[in-house]
Amino acid sequence: MTDTFLSFLENYPQREEFCDVERTREAWAGAIRRARPETIIAAAENYRKAREGQPARYTMSARRWLSEGRWRDFERPDTPPAQLLWIAYGSREWDAWTRYRGKTPPLDRRGGWRFPSRLPPMIQAAE
Incomplete structure (x- = not known):
C-alpha cells in the first residue's frame, strides 16, 4: 500500500x-x-x-x-459541514447534480437523493 x-x-x-x-x-x-x-x-x-x-x-x-x-x-x-438537502429525481437541480458528478445518483424510496446544496458549486457561482 x-x-x-x-x-x-x-x-x-x-x-x-x-x-x-x-x-x-x-x-x-x-x-x-x-x-x-x-x-x-x-x-x-x-x-x-x-x-x-x-x-x-x-x-x-x-x-x-x-x-x-x-x-x-x-x-x-x-x-461548515453541509446540511444535506433532498432533491427530487428529474428536477432542474437533480439534472445539474447529475451533470456535475458525471453519473446519475441513486434514488431513495421517495424518488430523490440528498445533496450538500441545491445546486453544484459551479452553478451556484454563476447565479
Whole structure:
C-alpha cells in the first residue's frame, strides 16, 4: 500500500462495517487520476469532522466515497459541514447534480437523493 493510500484510510471516518481494502485501493487509484492525493486526504479529514457525533452506520463506504468523487463536497475546510438537502429525481437541480458528478445518483424510496446544496458549486457561482 502506498503512503498516501494509508494516510487516506487513517483520515477517513470509521464505519461499523468492514472496509474492503482491495476494492477501496482500486477506487483510490481511480480517484487520484482525477485529483491530487493531498486534496482527497484533506477532504476525507473534513468528512470525518463533519461526521463526528453522527451514527457510524450512515457513513458512506470509503470505496463509494472515492468512486463517486464525493471528496469534491468536502474540499474546503473553512466551509461548515453541509446540511444535506433532498432533491427530487428529474428536477432542474437533480439534472445539474447529475451533470456535475458525471453519473446519475441513486434514488431513495421517495424518488430523490440528498445533496450538500441545491445546486453544484459551479452553478451556484454563476447565479
